[in-house]
Amino acid sequence: MEIGVVGKPNVGKSTFFSAATLVDVDIANYPFTTIDANVGVTYAIAEHPCKELGCQPNPQNYEYRDGKALIPIKMIDVAGLVPGAHEGRGLGNKFLDDLRMASALIHVIDATGRTDAEGQPTDYHDPVEDIEFLEREIDYWIYGILKKGWEKFAKRIKLQHMKLEQAIADHLSGIGVTEEDVWEAVHKVGLPSDPTKWSDEDLLAFVRELRKTNKPIIIAANKADAATDEGIKRLVEEGKKRGYIVIPTSAAAELTLRKAAKAGFIDYVPGSSDFKILKPMSPKQEKALMLIKEKVLDRFGSTGVQEVINRAVFELLNLIPVYPVQDENKLTDQFGNVLPHVYLLPKGSTPRDLAYKVHTDLGKTFLYAVNARTKRRVGEDYELQFNDIIKIVATAK
Ligand SMILES: Nc1nc2c(ncn2[C@@H]2O[C@H](COP(=O)(O)OP(=O)(O)OP(=O)(O)O)[C@@H](O)[C@H]2O)c(=O)[nH]1
Secondary structure, three states, X not given: OEEXXXXXXXXXXXXXXXXXXXXXXXXXXXXXXXXXXXXXXXXXXXXXXXXXXXXXXXXOOOEEEOOEEXXXXXXXXXXXXXXXXXXXXXXXXXXXXXHHHOXXXXXXXXXXXXXXXXXXXXXXXXXXXHHHHHHHHHHHHHHHHHHXXXXXXXXXXXXXXXXXXXXXXXHOHHHOOOHHHHHHHHHHHOOOOOHHHOOHHHHHHHHHHHHHHHOOEEEEEXXXXXXXXXXXXXXXXXXXXXXXXXXXXXXXXXXXXXXXXXXXXXXXXXXXXXXXXXXXXOHHHHHHHHHHHHHHHHHHOOOOHHHHXXXXXXXXXXXXXXXXXXXXXXXXXXOOOEOOOOEEEEOOOOHHHHHHHHOHHHHHOEEXXXXXXXXXXXXXXXXXXXXXXXXXXXXXO
């Protein structure tokens, strides 16, 4: 699961990505060590069960700070969004390739309106247009993949009595489209089951719906520090009308805070409304931090960057953290580590899904599970809840 950061040039996309991935974790501990310059690790932050249960965890695949779990997430800097990117304009196919891998997108928009459609400085450009611009680029990109050889493809589906959902999902598997995604989009648009009857408009409407589930987008109304209240309000409202979560952000402030924290000058937990000064710094540095406090933290409650990441993971992607344990009383693994691992699973997942996530063998030999909070046995159809602690019982191999 990867989150892409996307936006036209000059909106602060790289600043957002740098800030979000400037984390003080040892990346080598995680399964996804950085392989590319534009891939990094960020984290989603959630309340940790130990806050409520009064335990002291020994995290192995996440971090624990101030009663919170910091759960690592892979992030991609999807550079190259320019008009015509869907045809390979700008950075060519690199943009599309990065886009292909992302499960959700953070669309960084310059909320001040001082960046034009191509990313050049301007007096005023309506930031609301940028929302539609990204939608169009993605829609036409998927449309382009489908449209190529569509007539032949549609005829084959019909003549060979292929399952429509499966055939299209197979065709679009490269961008992570599933049969359910296709089914949903077909039904939302109300398309005939015979694809040879789909018009070009039908195909476009279908692709639009597909994009909403396959590449869900959250909007970072960036440079909020330099934007007017009215400007932000309008972007939030217009985004909402189109079904988006819009969060005012100051990526530049977040980057400064994280750098200062990393250098040991301040204590700052991403997402919070304040920081603590730990050691003396130059008057210039101190002034910069005080400005951030006044113009960003006090005005918006936080820089917004962490909120965007959290809401992308927990709302947009609908993931929930679940902690598997071996001992439901001590909440430990076989080595006595308290709540060592956390897994993110889609809402609606079952204990067996969790078992598979831990290990394929555990999934295959799964018998039942125990909810460590209630000490009750739960069956296969139990729907896992946010921060559940689950003991999995499997047959001996
Ligand atoms: N005021 C303000 N400026 C910002 C913020 N974030 C970024 N900037 C500035 O905006 C300019 C562009 O930032 P980048 O991060 O390079 O933008 P980008 O979208 O990655 O641009 P490309 O690399 O050209 O694609 C820089 O001068 C940043 O300092 C912010 O939150 N507030």
